[in-house]
Amino acid sequence: MTYDNIREKLTANFGEQVSYEEQYDMLNVTLPAELNLKLMQFLYDDEEMKFRFLTDLTATHFPDRKGEELNIIYHLHSLENNIRLRLKIYVPIETPDVFTATRLFAGANWMERETYDFFGVNFIGHPNLKRILNAEEMDYFPMRKEYTMEDPKRTDKDDEMFGR
Amino acid sequence: MRPVQYNTNSKVKMVDLPPGYAGEGFYATSFDKVVGLARKNSLWPLPFATSCCGIEFMATMGSNYDLARFGSERMGFTPRQCDMLLVAGTISKKLGPILRQVYIQMAEPRWVVAIGACASTGGIFDSYSVLQGIDQVIPVDVYVPGCPPRPEGIIDGILKLQELVGNESLRRRTSDQYTALMQSYGIQ
Numbered sequence: 001m002t003y004d005n006i007r008e009k010l011t012a013n014f015g016e017q018v019s020y021e022e023q024y025d026m027l028n029v030t031l032p033a034e035l036n037l038k039l040m041q042f043l044y045d046d047e048e049m050k051f052r053f054l055t056d057l058t059a060t061h062f063p064d065r066k067g068e069e070l071n072i073i074y075h076l077h078s079l080e081n082n083i084r085l086r087l088k089i090y091v092p093i094e095t096p097d098v099f100t101a102t103r104l105f106a107g108a109n110w111m112e113r114e115t116y117d118f119f120g121v122n123f124i125g126h127p128n129l130k131r132i133l134n135a136e137e138m139d140y141f142p143m144r145k146e147y148t149m150e151d152p153k154r155t156d157k158d159d160e161m162f163g164r
Numbered sequence: 165m166r167p168v169q170y171n172t173n174s175k176v177k178m179v180d181l182p183p184g185y186a187g188e189g190f191y192a193t194s195f196d197k198v199v200g201l202a203r204k205n206s207l208w209p210l211p212f213a214t215s216c217c218g219i220e221f222m223a224t225m226g227s228n229y230d231l232a233r234f235g236s237e238r239m240g241f242t243p244r245q246c247d248m249l250l251v252a253g254t255i256s257k258k259l260g261p262i263l264r265q266v267y268i269q270m271a272e273p274r275w276v277v278a279i280g281a282c283a284s285t286g287g288i289f290d291s292y293s294v295l296q297g298i299d300q301v302i303p304v305d306v307y308v309p310g311c312p313p314r315p316e317g318i319i320d321g322i323l324k325l326q327e328l329v330g331n332e333s334l335r336r337r338t339s340d341q342y343t344a345l346m347q348s349y350g351i352q
Contacts (some may be wrong), residue, residue: 134293135258142292150290 057111069093074162100126118143204330205235210246214253217280224315237303243269
């Protein structure tokens with residue numbers, strides 16, 4: 001099982017809707033948001049590929065990419081073939097909606113909550129989509145680039161003190 | 165040899181008597197000073213340790229530095245038995261209400277030591293998730309600087325606190341000023 005095989009299989013099933021790129025010796029598959037469950041289910045069910053482990057799920061914010069500001073990233077692992085795959089979905093920041101992967105991978109539950117907590121990605125169908133790491137009364141998504149890293153309410157630390 | 169005489173060549177230091185009036189078979193001093201003396205030499209610490217300052221605090225409590233030499237009782241891991249809350253480490257905003265709850269559960273009189281830069285000011289964690297000093301949620305008596313402070317620093321901070329405790333007026337906790345301080349933190 002190589003990346004070329006995977007490419008072939010995916011192209012045969014999903015055609016032009018997905019695109020590929022190899023980055024750091026790992027295959028990136030970019031796909032539209034509405035296709036994420038179908039594609040993961042296909043990778044999961046395929047008798048040869050068997051991508052049955054979700055290693056990681058996170059997001060990135062690109063404020064300059066208009067209409068596709070948020071990038072949701074899935075890291076899949078085929079334990080049997082020892083091969084890894086990266087799935088990327090770009091969604092606009094106004095409607096950051098993707099389907100939840102919790103039906104397929106139970107481990108996605110907390111990872112999706114974390115991604116929601118920090119980036120505000122709305123996982124449609126998630127059983128319990130609420131903040132997991134930050135304080136519940138927090139009213140913004142702190143890892144989005146429009147918010148500063150520093151505590152916005154601080155009064156005693158000025159920029160001069162910290163060499164900014 | 166009987167009777168056994170203990171500590172005949174001892175270097176154990178006894179606490180000095182507060183100034184007072186002594187005569188044959190009696191000794192008179194003010195109540196404040198006696199209570200202060202008793203309180204300051206038997207502080208019960210409640211450690212609230214979250215990170216590296218906690219490790220330094222453990223060294224302070226261990227045999228090398230041995231905080232017990234200075235009249236500090238054993239650590240009690242329940243707020244109801246303790247009167248000295250030692251906050252050692254970074255307190256995130258999510259942990260803030262829990263720290264406050266622990267403080268509220270302590271009985272008066274109670275004192276708080278903020279050990280290290282994080283507990284005092286947030287330290288290097290100038291971040292959206294970190295409380296910028298525990299004095300935003302509870303009143304603090306002594307701040308110990310350092311990142312983390314050495315055990316000597318923590319001992320110094322506790323000696324400073326003992327000074328405060330020993331000289332505290334018995335009316336302080338019922339004073340208007342103290343009530344106002346508590347109210348500014350929304351306690352009671």
